[in-house]
Amino acid sequence: xxxxxxxxxxxxxxxxxxxxxxxxxxxxxxxxxxxxxxxxxxxxxxxxxxxxxxxxxxxxxxxxxxxxxxxxxxxxxxxxxxxxxxxxxxxxxxxxxxxxxxxxxxxx
Amino acid sequence: xxxxxxxxxxxxxxxxxxxxxxxxxxxxxxxxxxxxxxxxxxxxxxxxxxxxxxxxxxxxxxxxxxxxxxxxxxxxxxxxxxxxxxxxxxxxxxxxxxxxxxxxxxxxxxxxxxxxxxxxxxxxxxxxxxxxxxxxxxxxxxxxxxxxxxxxxxxxxxxxxxxxxxxxxxxxxxxxxxxxxxxxxxxxxxxxxxxxxxxxxxxxxxxxxxxxxxxxxxxxxxxxxxxxxxxxxxx
Numbered sequence: 412x413x414x415x416x417x418x419x420x421x422x423x424x425x426x427x428x429x430x431x432x433x434x435x436x437x438x439x440x441x442x443x444x445x446x447x448x449x450x451x452x453x454x455x456x457x458x459x460x461x462x463x464x465x466x467x468x469x470x471x472x473x474x475x476x477x478x479x480x481x482x483x484x485x486x487x488x489x490x491x492x493x494x495x496x497x498x499x500x501x502x503x504x505x506x507x508x509x510x511x512x513x514x515x516x517x518x519x
Numbered sequence: 520x521x522x523x524x525x526x527x528x529x530x531x532x533x534x535x536x537x538x539x540x541x542x543x544x545x546x547x548x549x550x551x552x553x554x555x556x557x558x559x560x561x562x563x564x565x566x567x568x569x570x571x572x573x574x575x576x577x578x579x580x581x582x583x584x585x586x587x588x589x590x591x592x593x594x595x596x597x598x599x600x601x602x603x604x605x606x607x608x609x610x611x612x613x614x615x616x617x618x619x620x621x622x623x624x625x626x627x628x629x630x631x632x633x634x635x636x637x638x639x640x641x642x643x644x645x646x647x648x649x650x651x652x653x654x655x656x657x658x659x660x661x662x663x664x665x666x667x668x669x670x671x672x673x674x675x676x677x678x679x680x681x682x683x684x685x686x687x688x689x690x691x692x693x694x695x696x697x698x699x700x701x702x703x704x705x706x707x708x709x710x711x712x713x714x715x716x717x718x719x720x721x722x723x724x725x726x727x728x729x730x731x732x733x734x735x736x737x738x739x740x741x742x743x744x745x746x747x748x749x750x751x752x753x754x
Contacts, residue, residue: 412590414558415560415563417584417590418557418558418559418563418584419563419566420590421580421584421590421593421594422563422566422567422570422571422580423570424590424594425571425576425580425593425594425597425598425601426566426570426571426572428594428597428598428601429571429572429573429576429597429601429604430627430628432598432601432602432604432605432608433604433607433608433627433628433630434608434623434624434627435604435605435608435609436605436608436609436611436612437608437611437612437615437623437626437627437630438620438623438624438627441612441616444609445605445606445609448742449605450606450609451742451745451746452738452739452741452742453602453603453605453606454606454707454741454745455706455707455710455737455738455741455742455745456599456600456602456603456606456734456738457603457632457697457698457701458698458701458702458707458708458710458711458714458737458741459710459711459713459714459733459734459735459736459737459738459740459741460575460599460600460603460714460734460737460738461575461600461694461697461698462698462710462711462712462714462715462718462737463714463715463717463718463729463730463733463734463737464575464578464579464600464691464694464730465691465694465695465698465715466715466718466719467718467719467722467730468687468688468690468691469688469691470719484688484691487688488691488692488695491692491695491696491699492695492699493699495695495696495698495699495700496699496700496702499700500542500696501542501543501545501546501693501696501697502541502542502545504692504693504695504696504699505545505546505689505692505693505696508688508689508692508695509684509685509688509689509692512685512688513684513685516685
């Protein structure tokens with residue numbers, strides 16, 4: 412498939428599915444209530460899905476070198492994670508995380 | 520329309536969201552940069568931010584496109600990521616029940632992680648659904664405008680940012696800012712830890728299928744832990 416066409420198909424399909432998910436209980440299933448087991452499972456979507464996205468972005472690529480070598484991204488992410496946990500502020504999280512990475516890259 | 524824009528609730532919602540918009544600036548920039556590095560034109564980048572309107576899904580779609588994953592796998596993975604909107608939608612539904620259909624359709628379009636958090640607090644504080652809806656519309660529109668502008672700036676200015684700044688690291692940091700505050704009970708921590716280990720363990724799967732597989736495994740483990748905890752506490 413042509414790359415531009417593929418991109419637009421993804422945009423329209425993901426956009427439409429996102430909108431239908433947002434509209435679901437507000438309009439489409441307005442007369443139904445959430446099945447309890449589904450409601451319980453959905454609570455874990457953000458934690459599971461977002462962690463699955465985060466880990467490959469900060470973990471060292473084993474092909475790139477020593478798996479046990481110090482990885483400044485892991486250390487910076489750990490610091491940022493603590494800041495996020497306590498402040499709940501995205502600005503503080505990104506600020507400390509980036510500053511920690513720059514500092515660790517400068518000294519290592 | 521003009522009367523709506525002048526209503527105090529709409530204005531309060533719009534202005535009240537501005538500080539949160541500042542916090543989203545880096546995320547929006549990074550999404551614009553991500554669209555550019557996935558090979559999108561400026562129109563496609565605008566299409567992503569205007570139509571998908573979800574930073575996590577935009578980043579995920581961009582990365583999977585760049586990694587050569589097939590359309591069906593990209594759409595399915597983004598759908599699982601977007602399942603959290605079902606939860607928001609169900610929580611919002613009772614507050615929007617009395618409103619006309621076009622209000623429901625417009626507000627559903629603006630239902631994001633940040634708008635949901637603000638709107639649900641407002642609806643719980645007021646008895647008047649119209650006032651809450653106007654506030655929600657104002658907050659949602661502030662977020663929407665900020666999102667389009669920051670995405671476009673990221674798209675056009677991304678290539679002038681030096682590589683030594685490691686701006687790509689802002690992506691996992693944006694997600695960390697969403698995830699870390701959730702890790703306050705055992706099932707959620709388990710869901711995150713198991714998903715994080717599974718995504719590495721399943722790294723050999725083709726087409727980035729490890730993302731959706733790890734997500735589903737984490738969701739199942741979290742749900743089982745939740746059920747087990749409830750049974751244990753009832754004893």
